């Protein structure tokens with residue numbers, strides 16, 4: 001018999017997944033009320049182009065980009081961006097910091113046959129590694145937040161001559177404060193902290209990154225049209241994409257950006273994710289059966305919290321019980337294979353709902369197997 005968690009211990013919204021993640025009801029209402037002028041209309045006409053323009057402007061405002069930085073958009077999500085980067089951003093060789101699945105996936109793309117084998121710097125899941133300047137490396141890449149493990153890494157430029165600092169911000173963007181001038185490319189898909197849907201990638205890019213993109217595109221290297229960053233630069237400047245973008249994704253993202261900016265922008269968002277994640281880390285530290293997976297408190301992500309349980313507890317069955325009670329997607333990253341829960345504390349998630357989650361967890365732990 002599944003445990004029934006009393007209603008007064010349940011969060012108002014039970015979505016704690018790390019992606020796709022909670023979409024706020026207000027975004028869905030905005031989609032219903034103003035989506036009709038967008039959905040089902042041509043992406044080559046003003047309403048959709050204006051929407052793309054609004055998203056680009058709001059992203060520029062959110063990241064406080066300096067003069068010369070541009071916001072790019074393309075189809076295919078962050079996974080497509082990795083291949084686009086292998087074709088059009090890495091000149092000869094990248095250095096990839098790998099401390100989880102997503103960093104590893106970019107490293108795999110960077111192993112394309114026309115490039116020199118990437119310099120892969122691995123760290124055990126739950127820890128992280130830092131960039132080191134190596135002769136001949138022209139892209140230094142790592143995730144701002146490794147979603148598979150809950151480890152965050154600082155965005156700090158690698159001061160190697162002519163090299164680009166390229167940051168995967170898929171789950172960090174809009175939830176962790178940072179200085180965009182420390183990166184040449186800060187790319188992400190919007191279905192995580194930005195509470196939208198999948199299918200698109202965005203990137204804030206520096207003048208040096210644009211110059212690199214233009215140079216490789218002119219070099220004669222074979223680049224498929226769909227994965228061409230030069231094409232993305234040209235189209236983005238016109239608030240366009242090569243082929244049809246996901247209009248719902250754009251609409252949900254636009255309203256989410258307005259909400260974050262209206263509340264105070266990145267500093268506000270970062271304060272909120274810090275509040276929520278601290279609730280969970282404190283809960284795990286105080287628990288007799290749980291501990292934060294990321295041992296070094298400085299490396300702990302404010303947007304993705306991973307909690308290990310000791311052998312006496314079956315975390316998978318806790319996640320199952322939570323799911324049966326409407327608290328969903330607290331399972332760990334599937335390939336990590338730990339006795340763990342993973343909880344998103346993205347900006348859309350109410351800190352009070354995170355507090356309720358800890359009460360629900362306490363209830364399940366007290367009653368599981370009783």
Ligand SMILES: *Cc1c(COP(=O)(O)O)cnc(C)c1O
Nearest residue numbers: 077078079102143147170171189
């Ligand atoms: C989810 C995620 C991705 C993959 O994003 P897609 O849009 O599904 O391709 C890449 N990097 C990180 C850090 C992620 O969290």
